[in-house]
Amino acid sequence: MNYDVIIIGAGPGGVFAAYELMQHKPELKVAVFEAGHALSQRRCPIDGDKIKSCIGCKSCSIMSGFGGAGAFSDGKYNITNDFGGTLYEYIGKKHALELMRYVDEINLRYGGEGTKLYSTAGTRFKTVCIQNDLHLLDASVRHLGTDINYVVLENIYDYLKTRVEFFFDTPVQTISTIDGGYEIKTKDGAYTCSECIVSVGRSGSKWMETVCQDLNINTSSTRVDIGVRVELPAEVFAHITDELYESKIVYRTEKYGDKVRTFCMNPKGAVVNENTNGIITVNGHSYEDPAKQTENTNFALLVAKHFSEPFKDSNGYGESIARLSNMLGGGVIVQRFGDLIRGRRSTPSRIEEAFITPTLNATPGDLSLVLPKRILDAIIEMLYALDKVAPGTANDDTLLYGVEVKFYNMEVEVDRNLETKYPGLYIIGDGSGITHSLSHASASGVHVARNIAEKH
Numbered sequence: 381m382n383y384d385v386i387i388i389g390a391g392p393g394g395v396f397a398a399y400e401l402m403q404h405k406p407e408l409k410v411a412v413f414e415a416g417h418a419l420s421q422r423r424c425p426i427d428g429d430k431i432k433s434c435i436g437c438k439s440c441s442i443m444s445g446f447g448g449a450g451a452f453s454d455g456k457y458n459i460t461n462d463f464g465g466t467l468y469e470y471i472g473k474k475h476a477l478e479l480m481r482y483v484d485e486i487n488l489r490y491g492g493e494g495t496k497l498y499s500t501a502g503t504r505f506k507t508v509c510i511q512n513d514l515h516l517l518d519a520s521v522r523h524l525g526t527d528i529n530y531v532v533l534e535n536i537y538d539y540l541k542t543r544v545e546f547f548f549d550t551p552v553q554t555i556s557t558i559d560g561g562y563e564i565k566t567k568d569g570a571y572t573c574s575e576c577i578v579s580v581g582r583s584g585s586k587w588m589e590t591v592c593q594d595l596n597i598n599t600s601s602t603r604v605d606i607g608v609r610v611e612l613p614a615e616v617f618a619h620i621t622d623e624l625y626e627s628k629i630v631y632r633t634e635k636y637g638d639k640v641r642t643f644c645m646n647p648k649g650a651v652v653n654e655n656t657n658g659i660i661t662v663n664g665h666s667y668e669d670p671a672k673q674t675e676n677t678n679f680a681l682l683v684a685k686h687f688s689e690p691f692k693d694s695n696g697y698g699e700s701i702a703r704l705s706n707m708l709g710g711g712v713i714v715q716r717f718g719d720l721i722r723g724r725r726s727t728p729s730r731i732e733e734a735f736i737t738p739t740l741n742a743t744p745g746d747l748s749l750v751l752p753k754r755i756l757d758a759i760i761e762m763l764y765a766l767d768k769v770a771p772g773t774a775n776d777d778t779l780l781y782g783v784e785v786k787f788y789n790m791e792v793e794v795d796r797n798l799e800t801k802y803p804g805l806y807i808i809g810d811g812s813g814i815t816h817s818l819s820h821a822s823a824s825g826v827h828v829a830r831n832i833a834e835k836h
C-alpha cells in the first residue's frame with residue numbers, strides 16, 4: 381500500500397481527521413487529496429470592481445481547496461445538536477457535543493484565542509421570541525470571523541504539512557476496492573491505501589453520488605431548504621446580534637403550517653455569491669476586524685421542503701429554482717421588500733433610492749417570478765413575525781436576495797463509526813449528508829480518526 385490512510389477532501393472534515401490521526405498515530409502514512417488549491421492560492425476573482433460576478437472558475441476558490449467550503453466562511457462554530465447536522469443520531473448526543481467542544485479547543489489553540497463564545501440559553505430574547513410565536517434554538521456559538529478562521533487554517537496547515545502528504549489540484553476520479561484496501565485514481569496516477577476517508581463536502585456531492593452508485597452504497601435524498609437572504613441596516617438586529625451574535629429563530633406559518641427559520645446571520649457583514657456545480661446562489665460573510673465591517677446585517681430565511689415517494693431528487697428541485705433566478709437575473713436577483721409586497725419588480729433606480737446600500741452587486745428583479753408561492757408566502761409571513769421582535773425588519777427598503785438554497789447531500793448509509801458496508805471506507809462531513817456545518821463536519825473527522833487510530 382502507498383498509504384495507511386488516504387483522505388479525500390481537505391475541508392474541515394478531512395483536515396480534522398488528518399489532525400487527529402497525527403495526534404494519536406503520527407507514525408501512520410497519511411495522504412490528503414484535494415480538488416482545489418492550497419490555502420495561499422485560493423482567491424475568488426470577484427473584486428467588486430473589474431469582476432463583479434461569478435465567472436465560473438474551474439475550481440471555485442470559495443468552495444474548494446484547503447479548508448474546504450469553510451475557508452472564507454464566517455467561521456461560526458455552532459456547538460449544538462439542535463442544528464448543523466444529525467451526527468448525534470450516529471454517535472450519541474453527549475459524544476457529539478464533546479467532539480464539537482474538542483474542535484473548539486483546537487481552533488483556540490491554533491489562533492482563535494480571544495474570539496467570543498456566545499450562548500442563547502436562558503436569554504431575555506428567548507422569552508421575547510416565545511411571546512411572539514417565534515422559537516429561539518439553544519446553542520453556543522464560537523465566532524471566529526472570516527479573518528481569524530483563515531489564520532487558524534494557516535496554522536493547522538503549518539502543523540500538518542510536515543506530517544501528512546498533500547496533493548492539491550488533484551481531484552480523485554474513482555475509488556475501487558482492492559485486496560486489503562482501496563485504490564483511488566487521479567489524473568496523475570493511482571494510489572492505494574488500507575483505509576480511506578471520503579470528505580468531499582457539498583462541492584463533491586455529484587461525484588459522491590457516482591461513487592455510491594459504483595460501489596452500490598445505499599443513499600437517500602429527500603430534503604432541500606429554499607429561501608432568500610435578507611439584508612437590512614445593522615441597527616435593526618443589533619440588540620440580538622450584540623448579545624447572541626448568531627440566533628436561529630424558527631417560525632411556523634399560520635397559512636400552511638410550514639416551518640421557516642433564520643440561518644447564517646452575519647452582523648455588519650456582506651452578501652456574497654456562491655457557486656454550486658455552476659449554479660449561482662447567495663450566501664453571507666462577516667468579519668471580526670472592524671475595518672472590514674459594513675453597515676448592514678444579513679441572514680437567510682429558509683423554508684424546508686421534504687419530499688416523499690416517488691420523488692427522489694430534492695436537490696434537483698432546488699437547483700431548478702436557483703437556475704430560474706440565474707436565467708432571469710444572470711445570477712442572483714435582489715428585490716426591495718416593499719416592491720415584492722406591491723407586486724412590482726425592483727429596478728436599479730428603486731434600489732439606488734433605498735435607504736440601504738446593497739453589499740452584493742445583484743440584478744434588481746422580481747422574486748415572485750422565481751420562488752414558488754408557498755415558499756414566498758412563508759418568507760413574507762416570517763418577515764412580519766420578525767418585525768415584532770426586531771422592528772424595521774419588514775421595512776420597504778429591506779433587501780431580499782434570491783435564491784438561497786441549502787442543498788442537503790444525499791444521506792449515505794454508514795454505521796455508527798461512519799463506516800460504509802466496506803470495512804475501512806468511511807464517509808464523513810457534509811458529503812455524507814449527515815453534517816451541514818463546520819463543527820459537525822470537523823467532529824465527524826475527529827470521530828473517524830480516533831476509530832482508525834484505535835485499530836492500528
Ligand SMILES: Cc1cc2nc3c(=O)[nH]c(=O)nc-3n(C[C@H](O)[C@H](O)[C@H](O)COP(=O)(O)OP(=O)(O)OC[C@H]3O[C@@H](n4cnc5c(N)ncnc54)[C@H](O)[C@@H]3O)c2cc1C
Nearest residue numbers: 389391392393415444445448449453552581584809810818
Ligand atoms: C460561504 C459559506 C459560508 C459558510 N459559513 C458557515 C458558518 O459560518 N458556519 C458553519 O457551521 N458552516 C458554514 N458553512 C458551511 C460549512 O463551510 C460546511 O458545512 C463545511 O465546510 C463542511 O465541511 P466538509 O469538510 O464536510 O466539506 P467541505 O468544506 O465542502 O470540503 C470538501 C472538500 O473536498 C474537496 N473535493 C470535492 N470533491 C473532491 C474530489 N473528487 N477529490 C478531491 N477533493 C474533492 C473540495 O474541493 C473541498 O475542498 C458555510 C459555507 C459556505 C459556502
